[in-house]
Amino acid sequence: MAADYVSPFDDRVRTPEPLAPRPASVSGRRVVLLDIRKNRGAEFLDRMETLLRAEGAVTARSAKEIFSKPAALDLIDDIAGRADLVVEALAD
Amino acid sequence: MNAAGTHMTAPPLSVCGLGPGEITIASLAADGAALLLFVNEDCPTSALALRRLGPLCPAWQEAGLSATAVFEDPLEVAVRLARRLGWAGRVASEDPPYQTSRAYGLVSVPTAVLVDNAGTIAGTVTGWDHAALVALIGKAGALLGAGLATPEATEPLLKPGCSSKAAIDPELAAAMSAPAGSDGIEEMFERGWTDGLPVVPPTPDRVEAMLGGSDPSFSLGLVPPDMGEATLERVAACAVLAGCRPAYFPVVVAACQAALDPAFNLHGQAVTTQPAGQLVVVNGPVRDAIGLNSGMGALGPGWRANLTIGRALRLLVTLTGGGMPGKLDRSTQGQMGKVGFCVAEDEEVSPWEPLHVERGFQPGQSVVTVIGSDAPLSISDHRSRTPEDLAWVLAWAAASQWSTNWWPLQEPSVFVICPEHAEMFRAAGWTKQQLRRFMFDAVHKPAGELRRGETTPFVHAADPAAQVPKWASPEAIVLIVAGGEAGRYSAVLGPCTGMGSQIVSREVGSPWPLTT
Numbered sequence: 001m002a003a004d005y006v007s008p009f010d011d012r013v014r015t016p017e018p019l020a021p022r023p024a025s026v027s028g029r030r031v032v033l034l035d036i037r038k039n040r041g042a043e044f045l046d047r048m049e050t051l052l053r054a055e056g057a058v059t060a061r062s063a064k065e066i067f068s069k070p071a072a073l074d075l076i077d078d079i080a081g082r083a084d085l086v087v088e089a090l091a092d
Numbered sequence: 093m094n095a096a097g098t099h100m101t102a103p104p105l106s107v108c109g110l111g112p113g114e115i116t117i118a119s120l121a122a123d124g125a126a127l128l129l130f131v132n133e134d135c136p137t138s139a140l141a142l143r144r145l146g147p148l149c150p151a152w153q154e155a156g157l158s159a160t161a162v163f164e165d166p167l168e169v170a171v172r173l174a175r176r177l178g179w180a181g182r183v184a185s186e187d188p189p190y191q192t193s194r195a196y197g198l199v200s201v202p203t204a205v206l207v208d209n210a211g212t213i214a215g216t217v218t219g220w221d222h223a224a225l226v227a228l229i230g231k232a233g234a235l236l237g238a239g240l241a242t243p244e245a246t247e248p249l250l251k252p253g254c255s256s257k258a259a260i261d262p263e264l265a266a267a268m269s270a271p272a273g274s275d276g277i278e279e280m281f282e283r284g285w286t287d288g289l290p291v292v293p294p295t296p297d298r299v300e301a302m303l304g305g306s307d308p309s310f311s312l313g314l315v316p317p318d319m320g321e322a323t324l325e326r327v328a329a330c331a332v333l334a335g336c337r338p339a340y341f342p343v344v345v346a347a348c349q350a351a352l353d354p355a356f357n358l359h360g361q362a363v364t365t366q367p368a369g370q371l372v373v374v375n376g377p378v379r380d381a382i383g384l385n386s387g388m389g390a391l392g393p394g395w396r397a398n399l400t401i402g403r404a405l406r407l408l409v410t411l412t413g414g415g416m417p418g419k420l421d422r423s424t425q426g427q428m429g430k431v432g433f434c435v436a437e438d439e440e441v442s443p444w445e446p447l448h449v450e451r452g453f454q455p456g457q458s459v460v461t462v463i464g465s466d467a468p469l470s471i472s473d474h475r476s477r478t479p480e481d482l483a484w485v486l487a488w489a490a491a492s493q494w495s496t497n498w499w500p501l502q503e504p505s506v507f508v509i510c511p512e513h514a515e516m517f518r519a520a521g522w523t524k525q526q527l528r529r530f531m532f533d534a535v536h537k538p539a540g541e542l543r544r545g546e547t548t549p550f551v552h553a554a555d556p557a558a559q560v561p562k563w564a565s566p567e568a569i570v571l572i573v574a575g576g577e578a579g580r581y582s583a584v585l586g587p588c589t590g591m592g593s594q595i596v597s598r599e600v601g602s603p604w605p606l607t608t
Contacts, residue, residue, distance in 0.1 A: 006299040008285060008329040008411040010320030016112070068360025068591040 023085060027056030032083035034071075035063040041089040048087055057085075098215055102128075102207040103195035107162055107184040110171065115160070115184055121209045124156030124236045127228075128205040129181075130198055132164040133173055135254035137220050141202040142177040144243045145225075149181035155238040158182065164190050164201065164257040166282055171418070193258030200253035204228060208235050219253035285333060287403070287410055287431060294329040301338050302328035306605035312345070313352045316359035317421075318414025322348060324606060326412050327404075333411075334404035334432070339382045340397055342601035344404045346460040347372045347434075350598040351405060360591040361464045362415035365422050368588035369429030370409070371465040371506065372402050373572060374436045375448035376458030378600050384436035388576030391435060391468055391508065391583060402432030405462075427467040429585075435574055441511045442573035443518030450524070451597045458600040463506055463570070464588030466493070473513065474580045479520040480530065482513060486582055487531035487569075491562055493586035497547040499537065500564040503587030504595060507531075510575035510582045524571055532566035570595070 023029060031052050033045040049059050062079055064071050079086060102117045109115050120126035129145065131138035142161060149159040159181035163170035167185040174183045186192045196205060199218070206215040206228050215231050217224040226242045233240040276293035280286050285294075292298065299308075308325035315322045324345070331344045351358050351370055361368040374384055385395035393399065409415045417426060439446040439455075448459035471489040476482035490505045509517075517527055540556030551560055563569060575581065 004296060005285075006294045006296055006325060006329045006332075008294065008326050008333060008407065010318075010326070010412060012321075066360075066592050068364065068593075069357060070359060 025055070026052055026085065029057055029084040030082060031057045031059050031085045031087060032062050032079050033059060034079065034086055034088045035061065036067040036088060036090065037064055038067040038090060041067075044089045045087070048089070052087075098213055100213050102205070102211050102213050103192070105162075105184070106191045106195075107186045108167055109182065109184045110167070115182075117207055117211050120158045120160055120182075121207050121211065123153075123158060124209055125158075125214070125232050126207045127152070127157055127159045127181075127232065128196075128207065129159065129161045130164070130193055130196065130201050130203045130205070130256065131161055132201050132254070132257055133169050135201050137251045137253045138202045139173075139177055140220050140248075140251060141204070142174065142179045144220075145204075146174075146177060146179035146181065148241045148243065149179070151241050152232075153181070155233075155240055156236045157232050157240060160184050162186060162192060164193055168281075168284060188257070190256070190258035193256050198256040199259050201256050202253055203256070206232050220248065220251040222249040280333070284416075285411060287407060289431070291333040291407075292335050294332040298332045299325060299328045302331050302336065302341050304338050304341060304605055306341075306345075307607045310606045310608055312348050315352065315408055315413030316415070317363045320412040320414060322352065322408060322412055327408060330407040330411060331400075331404040334407050335396065335400040336404050337382070337396070337400075340401050340404075342604050343374060343378060343382065343397075343401050343458075343460060345606065346598040346600040347401065347405045347462060348408055350460055350462040350596040351409075353596045353598075355594040356462060356464070356596045357591045357593040358409065358413075361588055361593060362409050362413060363420055363422055364588070364591070365424045366588055367423055367425055367427040367430070367466055368464050368591075369427060369433050369466070370402075370405055371429065371463040371585060372405060372434040373447055373461040373463065373506075374401075374434065374458070374600075375439065375446045375453075375461070376600070377456065378458035379436040379439075381458075384434070386436035386438035386574045390438070390574035390576075398434045398436065399432065402434035404432070406430060406432045429465065429467050433465075435508065435572070437572045438511065438574045441514065441577075442509075443514055443522075444524040444571070444573070447570070447572050448597060451595075453597065453599065457602075459597050460600055461595060461597040463504065463585075463595050464591065464593040465506055466586035466588070468508070468583040468585045469493075471582045471584060472580065473582070476516070479517050479522050479527075482516055483522075483527055483530045484534045486513070486584070487534045487562075490584045490586070491535050493562075493584070494589050495546045497542040497544055497551065498589075499542055499548060499551060499560045499562050501562060501568060501587060501589065502564045503589050503591075503593065504568045504570045505563070505587060506570045506572065506585040508575065508583045508585070509571060509573050510580060511573065511577050512580045513582050514573045525566075528566045528569045528571060531569050532561060532563055535562040536560060 162184045170185045204217045215228045310324045312322040384397045415421045473485045536559040539554035542551045
């Protein structure tokens with residue numbers, strides 16, 4: 001019979017958030033490009049922005065305070081209020 | 093019973109893998125065909141098969157044949173063995189009673205089973221039989237309409253396998269696989285409640301003793317990256333696992349409180365590709381009270397308090413926080429300080445005010461300070477005869493920290509000055525501030541000499557002739573004293589960089605015990 005131990009884990013069940021539906025087209029959609037402030041991430045987003053605009057997307061930029069911390073909740077709320085789609089750039 | 097026969101439908105898989113999704117025959121054979129290689133840890137022939145077939149997997153995958161090693165072992169064992177043996181295919185694990193092995197009628201391992209994309213078994217080979225395996229791979233190639241790489245015909249060409257765990261009586265198999273209840277230490281490995289070293293099983297009695305009257309439900313906050321809640325009960329479980337005595341627990345708790353301060357940015361440190369560890373520095377009377385070593389071998393093994401306090405914090409991050417190396421902890425190479433690193437300052441030998449007093453505490457207070465740091469670099473200097481020469485040597489040893497041309501560093505370098513070096517500064521009457529200033533002034537280079545490879549925007553923006561210091565300010569040079577009385581070896585620990593991580597201190601046991 002298994003011994004009784006005190007678990008170091010937080011056993012709360014976390015259900016992964018389902019992925020949002022993928023859009024068939026970006027044309028006319030509001031796209032926020034989120035710079036996490038990792039080195040050269042902005043260059044990647046510049047190129048993405050050019051390509052998205054060519055596809056008819058309406059783009060805007062946003063940025064995290066620092067790459068190594070989770071995005072602030074008010075930043076997430078702000079983006080959620082003005083975007084249909086988000087592109088987040090990792091870089092280096 | 094023989095292995096599952098050709099032309100029968102491949103039985104469903106009841107295995108787990110590294111990814112979140114279910115592993116099915118249909119998904120494995122989706123690109124054309126699937127090869128299942130049943131193996132287990134105890135079998136040398138399985139190791140041979142993994143070593144010889146493993147390097148071929150990427151080319152097979154490109155041609156449409158997915159190869160999966162199905163281990164009759166826990167997943168962490170499977171992953172470790174696969175990596176060690178060069179198996180470049182998928183890895184899956186099945187638990188007792190080895191339902192999948194039974195469904196495939198396994199008698200021995202290794203057994204290779206080829207499944208076509210209709211889910212039908214197209215062929216089976218047991219043991220290491222080079223010719224039969226080449227024929228099986230040839231059959232896979234025929235299914236895919238491609239020529240597939242085969243293993244070299246080197247000895248041994250034939251090697252019998254070992255008994256599949258599924259072929260052993262279930263009760264015997266359970267007894268052979270470190271059964272729960274009879275070997276607590278092995279059970280901890282099976283549960284994954286470990287950093288890879290043996291741990292002390294956290295029985296309720298041990299955890300209660302560790303808590304020492306503190307409220308088990310008292311929360312220190314959420315531990316990144318997975319934001320598990322650090323109740324004192326879980327912190328105590330980590331301290332037990334780490335091997336702490338109950339007397340260490342107030343120090344462990346203070347270290348956890350300091351590390352969970354948002355200013356420390358444990359989140360970034362826990363998941364970064366950097367080698368960042370969480371250095372724990374202890375000052376004050378608690379050092380002697382619990383037997384922390386600040387003398388000979390102060391940065392190394394030999395003292396339970398030093399080794400287990402740092403480890404308890406790391407286990408909290410790894411287990412409660414979910415920052416498991418290779419999973420959410422993405423450290424490229426890691427470093428041994430990530431097992432745990434706790435240093436006590438030798439305040440009695442130091443010519444200077446101790447770290448905690450510098451940081452605003454009273455000398456009689458016991459204080460834990462946490463610093464995001466890299467591994468220590470030892471600095472030998474037995475030749476300097478002036479404090480200026482010694483300070484210059486110590487400072488320049490840190491010139492390559494983070495990266496050779498990354499100047500200036502915003503984050504702190506921690507110098508652990510040995511007693512003989514400290515004595516030279518004491519004899520010359522140097523204050524800590526003087527030494528820090530001298531070291532800061534000593535290490536600078538023209539920006540033009542730093543424009544190679546990884547360097548800072550600051551260097552690129554500066555006039556090529558402008559002198560750039562290694563540190564952004566003298567305050568980025570942290571000085572503590574520890575080590576044996578003989579030997580002129582100091583050390584410097586590089587920073588965790590770019591995280592905005594600050595040094596955080598917390599008083600030990602104030603208040604204590606912790607109750608809601």
